[in-house]
Amino acid sequence: MNLLQPAKWVELYGDYLLKFALFRLNDVALCEDLVQETFLAALKASENFKGESSEKTWLTSILKNKIIDEYRKKSRSKIVDDETQQEETDFTDFFEKNDNDFGHWQTEQKPIAWEKSILDKMVTQEYYQVLKKCMRKLPELQFNLIQEKFFIENDPKNICKKYNISQSNYWVMIHRVHMVLRKCIEINWVK
Amino acid sequence: MKIVRFISISCKESTQLSTKKLEQKLSWKEAILLQFHILICTPCRYFQQQVNAIHSSIRNLISNDKILNTKLSEEKKIDMQAALNKAQSEIPSN
Known part of the structure:
Protein backbone atom coordinates (compact mmCIF):
# COMPACT_ATOMS: atom_id res chain seq x y z
CA MET A 1 0.00 0.00 0.00
CA ASN A 2 2.82 2.39 0.80
CA LEU A 3 3.90 2.18 -2.84
CA LEU A 4 0.66 3.84 -3.86
CA GLN A 5 -0.64 7.31 -3.27
CA PRO A 6 -4.42 7.15 -3.67
CA ALA A 7 -4.80 10.64 -2.28
CA LYS A 8 -3.07 12.01 -5.35
CA TRP A 9 -4.61 9.77 -7.99
CA VAL A 10 -7.40 12.07 -9.12
CA GLU A 11 -5.07 15.03 -9.45
CA LEU A 12 -2.23 13.12 -11.11
CA TYR A 13 -4.02 10.65 -13.37
CA GLY A 14 -7.68 11.72 -13.60
CA ASP A 15 -7.35 13.69 -16.83
CA TYR A 16 -5.03 11.19 -18.43
CA LEU A 17 -7.36 8.27 -17.72
CA LEU A 18 -10.38 10.21 -18.92
CA LYS A 19 -8.67 10.90 -22.24
CA PHE A 20 -7.61 7.31 -22.49
CA ALA A 21 -11.20 6.16 -22.10
CA LEU A 22 -12.66 8.86 -24.35
CA PHE A 23 -10.38 7.87 -27.15
CA ARG A 24 -12.03 4.48 -27.01
CA LEU A 25 -15.63 5.14 -26.01
CA ASN A 26 -16.55 8.72 -26.90
CA ASP A 27 -19.05 9.17 -24.09
CA VAL A 28 -17.90 11.65 -21.46
CA ALA A 29 -20.32 10.65 -18.70
CA LEU A 30 -19.63 6.96 -19.15
CA CYS A 31 -15.88 7.58 -19.25
CA GLU A 32 -15.96 9.64 -16.07
CA ASP A 33 -17.78 6.78 -14.36
CA LEU A 34 -15.21 4.30 -15.60
CA VAL A 35 -12.37 6.44 -14.28
CA GLN A 36 -14.04 6.62 -10.90
CA GLU A 37 -14.63 2.86 -10.90
CA THR A 38 -11.01 2.36 -11.85
CA PHE A 39 -9.81 4.29 -8.81
CA LEU A 40 -12.10 2.36 -6.49
CA ALA A 41 -11.15 -0.98 -8.01
CA ALA A 42 -7.48 -0.05 -7.74
CA LEU A 43 -7.89 0.79 -4.09
CA LYS A 44 -9.49 -2.58 -3.41
CA ALA A 45 -6.76 -4.36 -5.34
CA SER A 46 -3.93 -2.28 -3.94
CA GLU A 47 -2.34 -5.31 -2.29
CA ASN A 48 -1.77 -6.74 -5.76
CA PHE A 49 0.32 -3.78 -6.78
CA LYS A 50 3.92 -4.92 -6.60
CA GLY A 51 5.55 -1.84 -7.95
CA GLU A 52 6.73 -3.67 -11.06
CA SER A 53 5.03 -1.13 -13.29
CA SER A 54 4.36 2.51 -12.56
CA GLU A 55 1.23 3.55 -10.73
CA LYS A 56 0.00 5.14 -13.94
CA THR A 57 0.50 1.99 -16.03
CA TRP A 58 -1.20 -0.07 -13.38
CA LEU A 59 -4.23 2.20 -13.21
CA THR A 60 -4.38 2.30 -17.00
CA SER A 61 -4.48 -1.48 -17.21
CA ILE A 62 -7.40 -1.58 -14.79
CA LEU A 63 -9.23 1.05 -16.83
CA LYS A 64 -8.53 -0.87 -20.00
CA ASN A 65 -10.24 -3.95 -18.61
CA LYS A 66 -13.25 -1.82 -17.76
CA ILE A 67 -13.34 -0.48 -21.30
CA ILE A 68 -13.11 -3.99 -22.69
CA ASP A 69 -16.05 -4.97 -20.45
CA GLU A 70 -18.05 -2.12 -21.95
CA TYR A 71 -17.27 -3.44 -25.38
CA ARG A 72 -18.28 -6.95 -24.40
CA LYS A 73 -21.65 -5.61 -23.39
CA LYS A 74 -22.10 -4.25 -26.87
CA SER A 75 -20.33 -6.96 -28.80
CA ARG A 76 -21.92 -8.97 -31.54
CA SER A 77 -22.57 -12.71 -31.41
CA LYS A 78 -19.67 -15.12 -31.49
CA ILE A 79 -20.72 -16.66 -34.81
CA VAL A 80 -20.40 -13.38 -36.64
CA ASP A 81 -16.98 -12.87 -35.08
CA ASP A 82 -15.77 -16.21 -36.36
CA GLU A 83 -16.84 -15.36 -39.88
CA THR A 84 -15.07 -12.03 -39.90
CA GLN A 85 -12.03 -13.69 -38.35
CA GLN A 86 -11.79 -15.95 -41.39
CA GLU A 87 -12.02 -13.02 -43.77
CA GLU A 88 -9.46 -11.18 -41.71
CA THR A 89 -6.68 -13.66 -42.19
CA ASP A 90 -6.96 -14.49 -45.89
CA PHE A 91 -7.69 -10.95 -47.17
CA THR A 92 -9.93 -12.33 -49.93
CA ASP A 93 -12.19 -9.35 -49.42
CA PHE A 94 -9.36 -7.19 -50.77
CA PHE A 95 -7.37 -9.36 -53.14
CA GLU A 96 -8.25 -11.93 -55.75
CA LYS A 97 -7.63 -15.42 -54.56
CA ASN A 98 -5.83 -17.37 -57.24
CA ASP A 99 -2.78 -19.51 -56.64
CA ASN A 100 -1.34 -18.86 -60.08
CA ASP A 101 -1.98 -15.18 -59.98
CA PHE A 102 -0.05 -12.44 -58.26
CA GLY A 103 -2.84 -11.60 -55.83
CA HIS A 104 -4.16 -8.51 -57.54
CA MET A 122 -6.04 15.53 -43.31
CA VAL A 123 -5.40 17.87 -40.39
CA THR A 124 -8.95 19.23 -40.07
CA GLN A 125 -11.49 18.37 -37.39
CA GLU A 126 -13.82 16.96 -40.07
CA TYR A 127 -11.12 14.56 -41.11
CA TYR A 128 -10.36 13.52 -37.54
CA GLN A 129 -14.05 12.74 -37.02
CA VAL A 130 -13.95 10.38 -39.99
CA LEU A 131 -10.68 8.83 -38.82
CA LYS A 132 -12.07 8.20 -35.35
CA LYS A 133 -15.28 6.79 -36.74
CA CYS A 134 -13.30 4.41 -38.91
CA MET A 135 -11.07 3.38 -36.01
CA ARG A 136 -14.05 2.63 -33.82
CA LYS A 137 -15.38 0.28 -36.45
CA LEU A 138 -12.33 -1.95 -36.11
CA PRO A 139 -12.72 -5.24 -34.26
CA GLU A 140 -11.79 -4.97 -30.62
CA LEU A 141 -8.40 -6.64 -30.72
CA GLN A 142 -7.30 -4.62 -33.72
CA PHE A 143 -8.41 -1.42 -32.08
CA ASN A 144 -6.51 -2.37 -28.96
CA LEU A 145 -3.37 -2.97 -31.00
CA ILE A 146 -3.68 0.47 -32.56
CA GLN A 147 -4.25 2.04 -29.21
CA GLU A 148 -1.23 0.26 -27.74
CA LYS A 149 0.92 1.20 -30.69
CA PHE A 150 0.02 4.86 -30.97
CA PHE A 151 -1.44 5.92 -27.69
CA ILE A 152 0.68 3.98 -25.25
CA GLU A 153 3.62 3.69 -27.64
CA ASN A 154 4.22 0.15 -26.62
CA ASP A 155 6.60 -1.74 -28.88
CA PRO A 156 5.40 -4.74 -30.95
CA LYS A 157 7.21 -7.32 -28.84
CA ASN A 158 5.49 -6.20 -25.66
CA ILE A 159 2.14 -5.90 -27.39
CA CYS A 160 2.38 -9.48 -28.69
CA LYS A 161 3.23 -10.74 -25.25
CA LYS A 162 0.41 -8.85 -23.63
CA TYR A 163 -2.27 -10.03 -26.04
CA ASN A 164 -0.73 -13.45 -26.44
CA ILE A 165 -0.37 -13.26 -30.20
CA SER A 166 2.55 -14.23 -32.42
CA GLN A 167 4.66 -11.62 -34.21
CA SER A 168 3.37 -12.80 -37.58
CA ASN A 169 -0.20 -12.59 -36.37
CA TYR A 170 0.53 -9.07 -35.16
CA TRP A 171 1.74 -8.06 -38.61
CA VAL A 172 -1.28 -9.64 -40.28
CA MET A 173 -3.54 -7.62 -38.02
CA ILE A 174 -1.68 -4.34 -38.50
CA HIS A 175 -1.75 -4.95 -42.24
CA ARG A 176 -5.47 -5.59 -41.93
CA VAL A 177 -5.96 -2.38 -39.97
CA HIS A 178 -4.22 -0.37 -42.68
CA MET A 179 -6.30 -1.96 -45.43
CA VAL A 180 -9.58 -1.38 -43.62
CA LEU A 181 -8.82 2.13 -42.37
CA ARG A 182 -7.65 3.30 -45.77
CA LYS A 183 -10.76 1.96 -47.44
CA CYS A 184 -13.06 3.42 -44.81
CA ILE A 185 -11.44 6.85 -45.12
CA GLU A 186 -11.64 6.68 -48.89
CA ILE A 187 -15.37 5.94 -48.74
CA ASN A 188 -16.24 8.44 -46.03
CA TRP A 189 -13.82 11.25 -46.72
CA VAL A 190 -12.34 11.18 -50.17
CA LYS A 191 -15.37 10.29 -52.27
CA MET B 1 9.21 -14.82 -67.39
CA LYS B 2 10.97 -16.59 -64.56
CA ILE B 3 12.99 -13.47 -63.85
CA VAL B 4 9.82 -11.41 -63.74
CA ARG B 5 8.44 -13.86 -61.18
CA PHE B 6 11.60 -13.66 -59.17
CA ILE B 7 11.55 -9.92 -58.86
CA SER B 8 7.79 -9.60 -58.66
CA ILE B 9 5.64 -9.53 -55.59
CA SER B 10 1.86 -9.54 -55.46
CA CYS B 11 -0.20 -6.49 -54.63
CA LYS B 12 -1.04 -8.18 -51.36
CA GLU B 13 2.64 -8.61 -50.52
CA SER B 14 3.39 -5.07 -51.59
CA THR B 15 0.79 -3.70 -49.18
CA GLN B 16 2.26 -5.91 -46.46
CA LEU B 17 5.67 -4.41 -47.05
CA SER B 18 4.26 -0.87 -47.10
CA THR B 19 2.75 -1.62 -43.72
CA LYS B 20 5.94 -3.11 -42.38
CA LYS B 21 7.97 -0.17 -43.63
CA LEU B 22 6.04 2.14 -41.33
CA GLU B 23 7.19 0.17 -38.33
CA GLN B 24 10.67 -1.00 -39.10
CA LYS B 25 13.47 -0.91 -41.61
CA LEU B 26 12.95 -3.30 -44.51
CA SER B 27 15.72 -5.64 -45.57
CA TRP B 28 17.45 -4.49 -48.77
CA LYS B 29 15.69 -7.23 -50.69
CA GLU B 30 12.28 -6.25 -49.39
CA ALA B 31 13.00 -2.61 -50.11
CA ILE B 32 13.94 -3.33 -53.72
CA LEU B 33 10.94 -5.60 -54.29
CA LEU B 34 8.61 -2.96 -52.91
CA GLN B 35 10.16 -0.13 -54.93
CA PHE B 36 10.02 -2.16 -58.10
CA HIS B 37 6.41 -3.13 -57.56
CA ILE B 38 5.33 0.38 -56.76
CA LEU B 39 7.03 1.71 -59.84
CA ILE B 40 4.80 -0.39 -62.06
CA CYS B 41 1.63 -0.65 -59.97
CA THR B 42 -0.44 2.51 -59.56
CA PRO B 43 -2.99 1.26 -56.98
CA CYS B 44 -0.17 0.05 -54.72
CA ARG B 45 1.62 3.37 -55.14
CA TYR B 46 -1.54 5.13 -54.00
CA PHE B 47 -1.87 2.65 -51.17
CA GLN B 48 1.57 3.40 -49.83
CA GLN B 49 1.16 7.15 -50.09
CA GLN B 50 -2.25 7.07 -48.41
CA VAL B 51 -1.31 4.67 -45.64
CA ASN B 52 1.69 6.85 -44.83
CA ALA B 53 -0.61 9.86 -44.64
CA ILE B 54 -3.09 8.02 -42.41
CA HIS B 55 -0.28 6.83 -40.16
CA SER B 56 0.93 10.35 -39.52
CA SER B 57 -2.62 11.62 -39.19
CA ILE B 58 -3.18 9.19 -36.30
CA ARG B 59 -0.10 10.63 -34.59
CA ASN B 60 -1.49 14.12 -35.17
CA LEU B 61 -4.87 13.08 -33.89
CA ILE B 62 -3.29 11.97 -30.67
CA SER B 63 -1.42 15.20 -30.14
CA ASN B 64 -4.08 17.61 -31.44
CA ASP B 65 -7.35 15.97 -30.79
CA LYS B 66 -10.01 17.75 -28.85
CA ILE B 67 -10.24 14.67 -26.66
CA LEU B 68 -6.81 15.54 -25.40
CA ASN B 69 -8.09 18.89 -24.24
CA THR B 70 -10.93 17.31 -22.33
CA LYS B 71 -10.39 17.44 -18.62
CA LEU B 72 -12.26 16.38 -15.55
CA SER B 73 -14.22 19.27 -14.10
CA GLU B 74 -13.10 20.50 -10.68
CA GLU B 75 -16.42 19.34 -9.23
CA LYS B 76 -15.98 15.89 -10.65
CA LYS B 77 -12.46 15.72 -9.25
CA ILE B 78 -13.68 16.62 -5.79
CA ASP B 79 -16.44 14.00 -6.02
CA MET B 80 -13.99 11.37 -7.14
CA GLN B 81 -11.46 12.16 -4.45
CA ALA B 82 -14.21 12.11 -1.81
CA ALA B 83 -15.40 8.69 -2.97
CA LEU B 84 -11.83 7.49 -2.95
CA ASN B 85 -11.16 8.80 0.56
CA LYS B 86 -14.36 7.24 1.81
CA ALA B 87 -13.48 3.88 0.29
CA GLN B 88 -9.98 4.08 1.72
CA SER B 89 -11.24 4.80 5.21
CA GLU B 90 -13.39 1.68 4.97
CA ILE B 91 -10.42 -0.59 4.43
CA PRO B 92 -9.69 -1.84 7.97
CA SER B 93 -5.99 -2.63 7.53
CA ASN B 94 -5.22 0.95 6.57
Whole structure:
Protein backbone atom coordinates (compact mmCIF):
# COMPACT_ATOMS: atom_id res chain seq x y z
CA MET A 1 0.00 0.00 0.00
CA ASN A 2 2.82 2.39 0.80
CA LEU A 3 3.90 2.18 -2.84
CA LEU A 4 0.66 3.84 -3.86
CA GLN A 5 -0.64 7.31 -3.27
CA PRO A 6 -4.42 7.15 -3.67
CA ALA A 7 -4.80 10.64 -2.28
CA LYS A 8 -3.07 12.01 -5.35
CA TRP A 9 -4.61 9.77 -7.99
CA VAL A 10 -7.40 12.07 -9.12
CA GLU A 11 -5.07 15.03 -9.45
CA LEU A 12 -2.23 13.12 -11.11
CA TYR A 13 -4.02 10.65 -13.37
CA GLY A 14 -7.68 11.72 -13.60
CA ASP A 15 -7.35 13.69 -16.83
CA TYR A 16 -5.03 11.19 -18.43
CA LEU A 17 -7.36 8.27 -17.72
CA LEU A 18 -10.38 10.21 -18.92
CA LYS A 19 -8.67 10.90 -22.24
CA PHE A 20 -7.61 7.31 -22.49
CA ALA A 21 -11.20 6.16 -22.10
CA LEU A 22 -12.66 8.86 -24.35
CA PHE A 23 -10.38 7.87 -27.15
CA ARG A 24 -12.03 4.48 -27.01
CA LEU A 25 -15.63 5.14 -26.01
CA ASN A 26 -16.55 8.72 -26.90
CA ASP A 27 -19.05 9.17 -24.09
CA VAL A 28 -17.90 11.65 -21.46
CA ALA A 29 -20.32 10.65 -18.70
CA LEU A 30 -19.63 6.96 -19.15
CA CYS A 31 -15.88 7.58 -19.25
CA GLU A 32 -15.96 9.64 -16.07
CA ASP A 33 -17.78 6.78 -14.36
CA LEU A 34 -15.21 4.30 -15.60
CA VAL A 35 -12.37 6.44 -14.28
CA GLN A 36 -14.04 6.62 -10.90
CA GLU A 37 -14.63 2.86 -10.90
CA THR A 38 -11.01 2.36 -11.85
CA PHE A 39 -9.81 4.29 -8.81
CA LEU A 40 -12.10 2.36 -6.49
CA ALA A 41 -11.15 -0.98 -8.01
CA ALA A 42 -7.48 -0.05 -7.74
CA LEU A 43 -7.89 0.79 -4.09
CA LYS A 44 -9.49 -2.58 -3.41
CA ALA A 45 -6.76 -4.36 -5.34
CA SER A 46 -3.93 -2.28 -3.94
CA GLU A 47 -2.34 -5.31 -2.29
CA ASN A 48 -1.77 -6.74 -5.76
CA PHE A 49 0.32 -3.78 -6.78
CA LYS A 50 3.92 -4.92 -6.60
CA GLY A 51 5.55 -1.84 -7.95
CA GLU A 52 6.73 -3.67 -11.06
CA SER A 53 5.03 -1.13 -13.29
CA SER A 54 4.36 2.51 -12.56
CA GLU A 55 1.23 3.55 -10.73
CA LYS A 56 0.00 5.14 -13.94
CA THR A 57 0.50 1.99 -16.03
CA TRP A 58 -1.20 -0.07 -13.38
CA LEU A 59 -4.23 2.20 -13.21
CA THR A 60 -4.38 2.30 -17.00
CA SER A 61 -4.48 -1.48 -17.21
CA ILE A 62 -7.40 -1.58 -14.79
CA LEU A 63 -9.23 1.05 -16.83
CA LYS A 64 -8.53 -0.87 -20.00
CA ASN A 65 -10.24 -3.95 -18.61
CA LYS A 66 -13.25 -1.82 -17.76
CA ILE A 67 -13.34 -0.48 -21.30
CA ILE A 68 -13.11 -3.99 -22.69
CA ASP A 69 -16.05 -4.97 -20.45
CA GLU A 70 -18.05 -2.12 -21.95
CA TYR A 71 -17.27 -3.44 -25.38
CA ARG A 72 -18.28 -6.95 -24.40
CA LYS A 73 -21.65 -5.61 -23.39
CA LYS A 74 -22.10 -4.25 -26.87
CA SER A 75 -20.33 -6.96 -28.80
CA ARG A 76 -21.92 -8.97 -31.54
CA SER A 77 -22.57 -12.71 -31.41
CA LYS A 78 -19.67 -15.12 -31.49
CA ILE A 79 -20.72 -16.66 -34.81
CA VAL A 80 -20.40 -13.38 -36.64
CA ASP A 81 -16.98 -12.87 -35.08
CA ASP A 82 -15.77 -16.21 -36.36
CA GLU A 83 -16.84 -15.36 -39.88
CA THR A 84 -15.07 -12.03 -39.90
CA GLN A 85 -12.03 -13.69 -38.35
CA GLN A 86 -11.79 -15.95 -41.39
CA GLU A 87 -12.02 -13.02 -43.77
CA GLU A 88 -9.46 -11.18 -41.71
CA THR A 89 -6.68 -13.66 -42.19
CA ASP A 90 -6.96 -14.49 -45.89
CA PHE A 91 -7.69 -10.95 -47.17
CA THR A 92 -9.93 -12.33 -49.93
CA ASP A 93 -12.19 -9.35 -49.42
CA PHE A 94 -9.36 -7.19 -50.77
CA PHE A 95 -7.37 -9.36 -53.14
CA GLU A 96 -8.25 -11.93 -55.75
CA LYS A 97 -7.63 -15.42 -54.56
CA ASN A 98 -5.83 -17.37 -57.24
CA ASP A 99 -2.78 -19.51 -56.64
CA ASN A 100 -1.34 -18.86 -60.08
CA ASP A 101 -1.98 -15.18 -59.98
CA PHE A 102 -0.05 -12.44 -58.26
CA GLY A 103 -2.84 -11.60 -55.83
CA HIS A 104 -4.16 -8.51 -57.54
CA TRP A 105 -6.61 -6.04 -56.07
CA GLN A 106 -10.28 -6.85 -56.34
CA THR A 107 -11.55 -4.34 -58.89
CA GLU A 108 -13.74 -2.40 -56.46
CA GLN A 109 -11.01 -2.39 -53.79
CA LYS A 110 -8.30 -0.70 -55.85
CA PRO A 111 -7.12 2.47 -54.15
CA ILE A 112 -8.03 5.56 -56.15
CA ALA A 113 -5.90 8.70 -56.31
CA TRP A 114 -6.33 11.16 -53.44
CA GLU A 115 -5.82 14.68 -54.71
CA LYS A 116 -3.25 16.83 -52.98
CA SER A 117 -6.05 19.06 -51.70
CA ILE A 118 -7.46 16.00 -49.92
CA LEU A 119 -4.16 15.03 -48.39
CA ASP A 120 -3.72 18.62 -47.19
CA LYS A 121 -7.07 18.50 -45.41
CA MET A 122 -6.04 15.53 -43.31
CA VAL A 123 -5.40 17.87 -40.39
CA THR A 124 -8.95 19.23 -40.07
CA GLN A 125 -11.49 18.37 -37.39
CA GLU A 126 -13.82 16.96 -40.07
CA TYR A 127 -11.12 14.56 -41.11
CA TYR A 128 -10.36 13.52 -37.54
CA GLN A 129 -14.05 12.74 -37.02
CA VAL A 130 -13.95 10.38 -39.99
CA LEU A 131 -10.68 8.83 -38.82
CA LYS A 132 -12.07 8.20 -35.35
CA LYS A 133 -15.28 6.79 -36.74
CA CYS A 134 -13.30 4.41 -38.91
CA MET A 135 -11.07 3.38 -36.01
CA ARG A 136 -14.05 2.63 -33.82
CA LYS A 137 -15.38 0.28 -36.45
CA LEU A 138 -12.33 -1.95 -36.11
CA PRO A 139 -12.72 -5.24 -34.26
CA GLU A 140 -11.79 -4.97 -30.62
CA LEU A 141 -8.40 -6.64 -30.72
CA GLN A 142 -7.30 -4.62 -33.72
CA PHE A 143 -8.41 -1.42 -32.08
CA ASN A 144 -6.51 -2.37 -28.96
CA LEU A 145 -3.37 -2.97 -31.00
CA ILE A 146 -3.68 0.47 -32.56
CA GLN A 147 -4.25 2.04 -29.21
CA GLU A 148 -1.23 0.26 -27.74
CA LYS A 149 0.92 1.20 -30.69
CA PHE A 150 0.02 4.86 -30.97
CA PHE A 151 -1.44 5.92 -27.69
CA ILE A 152 0.68 3.98 -25.25
CA GLU A 153 3.62 3.69 -27.64
CA ASN A 154 4.22 0.15 -26.62
CA ASP A 155 6.60 -1.74 -28.88
CA PRO A 156 5.40 -4.74 -30.95
CA LYS A 157 7.21 -7.32 -28.84
CA ASN A 158 5.49 -6.20 -25.66
CA ILE A 159 2.14 -5.90 -27.39
CA CYS A 160 2.38 -9.48 -28.69
CA LYS A 161 3.23 -10.74 -25.25
CA LYS A 162 0.41 -8.85 -23.63
CA TYR A 163 -2.27 -10.03 -26.04
CA ASN A 164 -0.73 -13.45 -26.44
CA ILE A 165 -0.37 -13.26 -30.20
CA SER A 166 2.55 -14.23 -32.42
CA GLN A 167 4.66 -11.62 -34.21
CA SER A 168 3.37 -12.80 -37.58
CA ASN A 169 -0.20 -12.59 -36.37
CA TYR A 170 0.53 -9.07 -35.16
CA TRP A 171 1.74 -8.06 -38.61
CA VAL A 172 -1.28 -9.64 -40.28
CA MET A 173 -3.54 -7.62 -38.02
CA ILE A 174 -1.68 -4.34 -38.50
CA HIS A 175 -1.75 -4.95 -42.24
CA ARG A 176 -5.47 -5.59 -41.93
CA VAL A 177 -5.96 -2.38 -39.97
CA HIS A 178 -4.22 -0.37 -42.68
CA MET A 179 -6.30 -1.96 -45.43
CA VAL A 180 -9.58 -1.38 -43.62
CA LEU A 181 -8.82 2.13 -42.37
CA ARG A 182 -7.65 3.30 -45.77
CA LYS A 183 -10.76 1.96 -47.44
CA CYS A 184 -13.06 3.42 -44.81
CA ILE A 185 -11.44 6.85 -45.12
CA GLU A 186 -11.64 6.68 -48.89
CA ILE A 187 -15.37 5.94 -48.74
CA ASN A 188 -16.24 8.44 -46.03
CA TRP A 189 -13.82 11.25 -46.72
CA VAL A 190 -12.34 11.18 -50.17
CA LYS A 191 -15.37 10.29 -52.27
CA MET B 1 9.21 -14.82 -67.39
CA LYS B 2 10.97 -16.59 -64.56
CA ILE B 3 12.99 -13.47 -63.85
CA VAL B 4 9.82 -11.41 -63.74
CA ARG B 5 8.44 -13.86 -61.18
CA PHE B 6 11.60 -13.66 -59.17
CA ILE B 7 11.55 -9.92 -58.86
CA SER B 8 7.79 -9.60 -58.66
CA ILE B 9 5.64 -9.53 -55.59
CA SER B 10 1.86 -9.54 -55.46
CA CYS B 11 -0.20 -6.49 -54.63
CA LYS B 12 -1.04 -8.18 -51.36
CA GLU B 13 2.64 -8.61 -50.52
CA SER B 14 3.39 -5.07 -51.59
CA THR B 15 0.79 -3.70 -49.18
CA GLN B 16 2.26 -5.91 -46.46
CA LEU B 17 5.67 -4.41 -47.05
CA SER B 18 4.26 -0.87 -47.10
CA THR B 19 2.75 -1.62 -43.72
CA LYS B 20 5.94 -3.11 -42.38
CA LYS B 21 7.97 -0.17 -43.63
CA LEU B 22 6.04 2.14 -41.33
CA GLU B 23 7.19 0.17 -38.33
CA GLN B 24 10.67 -1.00 -39.10
CA LYS B 25 13.47 -0.91 -41.61
CA LEU B 26 12.95 -3.30 -44.51
CA SER B 27 15.72 -5.64 -45.57
CA TRP B 28 17.45 -4.49 -48.77
CA LYS B 29 15.69 -7.23 -50.69
CA GLU B 30 12.28 -6.25 -49.39
CA ALA B 31 13.00 -2.61 -50.11
CA ILE B 32 13.94 -3.33 -53.72
CA LEU B 33 10.94 -5.60 -54.29
CA LEU B 34 8.61 -2.96 -52.91
CA GLN B 35 10.16 -0.13 -54.93
CA PHE B 36 10.02 -2.16 -58.10
CA HIS B 37 6.41 -3.13 -57.56
CA ILE B 38 5.33 0.38 -56.76
CA LEU B 39 7.03 1.71 -59.84
CA ILE B 40 4.80 -0.39 -62.06
CA CYS B 41 1.63 -0.65 -59.97
CA THR B 42 -0.44 2.51 -59.56
CA PRO B 43 -2.99 1.26 -56.98
CA CYS B 44 -0.17 0.05 -54.72
CA ARG B 45 1.62 3.37 -55.14
CA TYR B 46 -1.54 5.13 -54.00
CA PHE B 47 -1.87 2.65 -51.17
CA GLN B 48 1.57 3.40 -49.83
CA GLN B 49 1.16 7.15 -50.09
CA GLN B 50 -2.25 7.07 -48.41
CA VAL B 51 -1.31 4.67 -45.64
CA ASN B 52 1.69 6.85 -44.83
CA ALA B 53 -0.61 9.86 -44.64
CA ILE B 54 -3.09 8.02 -42.41
CA HIS B 55 -0.28 6.83 -40.16
CA SER B 56 0.93 10.35 -39.52
CA SER B 57 -2.62 11.62 -39.19
CA ILE B 58 -3.18 9.19 -36.30
CA ARG B 59 -0.10 10.63 -34.59
CA ASN B 60 -1.49 14.12 -35.17
CA LEU B 61 -4.87 13.08 -33.89
CA ILE B 62 -3.29 11.97 -30.67
CA SER B 63 -1.42 15.20 -30.14
CA ASN B 64 -4.08 17.61 -31.44
CA ASP B 65 -7.35 15.97 -30.79
CA LYS B 66 -10.01 17.75 -28.85
CA ILE B 67 -10.24 14.67 -26.66
CA LEU B 68 -6.81 15.54 -25.40
CA ASN B 69 -8.09 18.89 -24.24
CA THR B 70 -10.93 17.31 -22.33
CA LYS B 71 -10.39 17.44 -18.62
CA LEU B 72 -12.26 16.38 -15.55
CA SER B 73 -14.22 19.27 -14.10
CA GLU B 74 -13.10 20.50 -10.68
CA GLU B 75 -16.42 19.34 -9.23
CA LYS B 76 -15.98 15.89 -10.65
CA LYS B 77 -12.46 15.72 -9.25
CA ILE B 78 -13.68 16.62 -5.79
CA ASP B 79 -16.44 14.00 -6.02
CA MET B 80 -13.99 11.37 -7.14
CA GLN B 81 -11.46 12.16 -4.45
CA ALA B 82 -14.21 12.11 -1.81
CA ALA B 83 -15.40 8.69 -2.97
CA LEU B 84 -11.83 7.49 -2.95
CA ASN B 85 -11.16 8.80 0.56
CA LYS B 86 -14.36 7.24 1.81
CA ALA B 87 -13.48 3.88 0.29
CA GLN B 88 -9.98 4.08 1.72
CA SER B 89 -11.24 4.80 5.21
CA GLU B 90 -13.39 1.68 4.97
CA ILE B 91 -10.42 -0.59 4.43
CA PRO B 92 -9.69 -1.84 7.97
CA SER B 93 -5.99 -2.63 7.53
CA ASN B 94 -5.22 0.95 6.57
